[in-house]
Amino acid sequence: MDYGEKPAAMDGGEFDGERAAEMEAEMREIFRSGKTRSLEWRAAQLKGLVRMIEEKEADIMAALDADLAKPPFESYLHEVSLVKSSCTFALKELKHWMKPEKVPASITTFPSTAEIVSEPLGVVLIISAWNYPFLLSLSPVIGAIAAGNAVVLKPSEVAPATSSLFARILPDYIDNSCIRVVEGSIPETTALLEQKWDKIFYTGNGKVGRIVMAAAAKHLTPVTLELGGKSPVVVDSNINVKVAAKRIAVGKWGCNNGQACIAPDYIITTKSFAPILVDSLKRTLEKFYGKDASESKDLSRIVNANHFKRLTSLLDDEKVSGKIVHGGQRDEKRLYIAPTLLLDVPHDSLIMKEEIFGPLLPIITVDKVEDSFDLINSKTKPLAAYLFTKDKKLEEKFVNTVSAGGMLINDIALHLANHYLPFGGVGESGFGSYHGKFSFDAFSHKKAVLSRGFFGEARARYPPYTPRKQKLVRQLLNGSIIAMFFALLGWPRSG
Known part of the structure; x- marks a missing residue:
């Protein structure tokens, strides 16, 4: 090369x-x-x-x-x-x-x-x-x-x-x-x-x-x-689904076609809300990239053949057979994989074990949205975690329960643009932060720097150590103003 x-x-x-x-x-x-x-x-x-x-x-x-x-x-x-x-x-x-x-x-x-x-x-x-x-x-x-x-x-x-x-x-x-x-x-x-x-x-x-x-x-x-890591998106059912779908889509496929460390890696939502979310994501993807996304000039390509093969191996895992509900098309010559949605993939499938880093987005369903918190915490700590909800109590519980490098409520990836917030991982998603x-x-x-003059020489700190000196030091360390006054006078002058 x-x-x-x-x-x-x-x-x-x-x-x-x-x-x-x-x-x-x-x-x-x-x-x-x-x-x-x-x-x-x-x-x-x-x-x-x-x-x-x-x-x-x-x-x-x-x-x-x-x-x-x-x-x-x-x-x-x-x-x-x-x-x-x-x-x-x-x-x-x-x-x-x-x-x-x-x-x-x-x-x-x-x-x-x-x-x-x-x-x-x-x-x-x-x-x-x-x-x-x-x-x-x-x-x-x-x-x-x-x-x-x-x-x-x-x-x-x-x-x-x-x-x-x-x-x-x-x-x-x-x-x-x-x-x-x-x-x-x-x-x-x-x-x-x-x-x-x-x-x-x-x-x-x-x-x-x-x-x-x-x-x-x-x-x-x-x-x-x-x-990096598997950054989750928890989606509640009380949201503006059209807005959420747009923000999830641009945060996934509009961020280097999913090849981003803070791109959504998988979605968790309730069984009852999943069909609504899938339909909204489908419509959003067609609006963003057209009926044939391979012709879109607004979608990055897979970086090279090695990454293309790695991503297609996730799709070809027999455990996710029949789970694709949108996309799945591929073209190795053009290093193209369509924006792809998968529903109810098994937790032990490759796509749920590895960081995806590409245009594939699995959707996991749970009975209650709160069940998602334990699911996230059962995995390695992600670089980012996202929640879409109007429920302030759920938001508070998410922030206090889920461990992640950073969090964003009701959007994707924008937290990295705030110069006043640290950006970094935790656990296997990294350590240390910047921005x-x-x-x-x-x-x-x-570097710690302590500066003193030559005034205020307390003789009590120097040997020989006597009971009187020990008493003064104890009082001084306990915050006694009187003891500090005597110390500044250089008392006691003798044992």
Whole structure:
């Protein structure tokens, strides 16, 4: 496969462990010089990213089309605009984020002042995913830059056009001595993981996530894992079904044709309401993509043949035979699988065991909508969980009962667009979070700083320890103002 021109970090030969070590050492030396720590440097890099987006938008959109046949509307809305928004938000808040946070001092350390100082972790590695190759690469990079780190970005080789684009254009807009792109696949990623980083941020699947964790453990490197899981949608019967169907459909098939970590993976609704929901989803899909969705220009393709075969194997499982109620058509040459609804699939079928990550949507039925909560909690914790209802008590129970990385009531996926909410998983859907200030925090060390003068020397803290001193210390630790007064006077002066 052609990955395009190689970045500067790979010029002059194969990128192996030796080259990776050289690059890491060079970047660490630059980081230690303090170059990346200033507000001015951080702001300049973020402004460069904004300028790159504005000047190279057509190239970015073309790369996304080449990798995923992504509709231009989706490319702009879900990737380009979100990255630009993240940059401008970080620029607006950066000075505030960098400011030390004053915190109260305790009576034990009186008189003193205390603060929390955010300092960059150092040289960080970001390994991104293919399904949103522009967004999922630059979104964590923004946080790493804002926090003052040197950054190595490893884009996904499954999206080669976007990876190549980063390698070609990023050096024109940012400081390439401190922010570098390494292209390649497993050998290059392996070479990078052999090095000692100050943080690794990985977006992808659990299988590779475990490999990343094992490599990081050798150096005690902190890790953020953004994984996935089977994100459920619970649908109550008291809703506006037309609106719900549109929001579910655009959140599933309008998000990269289901190839999104927070796309609905399955629906749970009541047996009595399921036929109504299925009919509404069918009408919505026809309205969105026409009678023959294969002719629609508003539907992304399956990324490659391997993923196509994986998805068709889920459909071909004998346990789901006869469960398709809409769609199911496929065309391997065009990497097309129709938006597909399946009703009452068995819980032990492949499609209910694996994260689907494609245009297939099973619907599970229960007697009571509340039964869905135990069903969700019996599985691994999802990255996102959704509920459609008008019942506030049901909503409260859902929030308090179901464990998930994030939640959204009466819509799909929009929570990730709020800069003030953390985005991340829990359990097997990942750990750590980012977006907005949470991205800055993900790449920062929160350093505790306590400052005292030379006034207020309490002799009671020093040996020799006497009963009188012990009595004073006990009173002091219990908050006695009188004891603090005597301590400040230096009492007791003798045993």
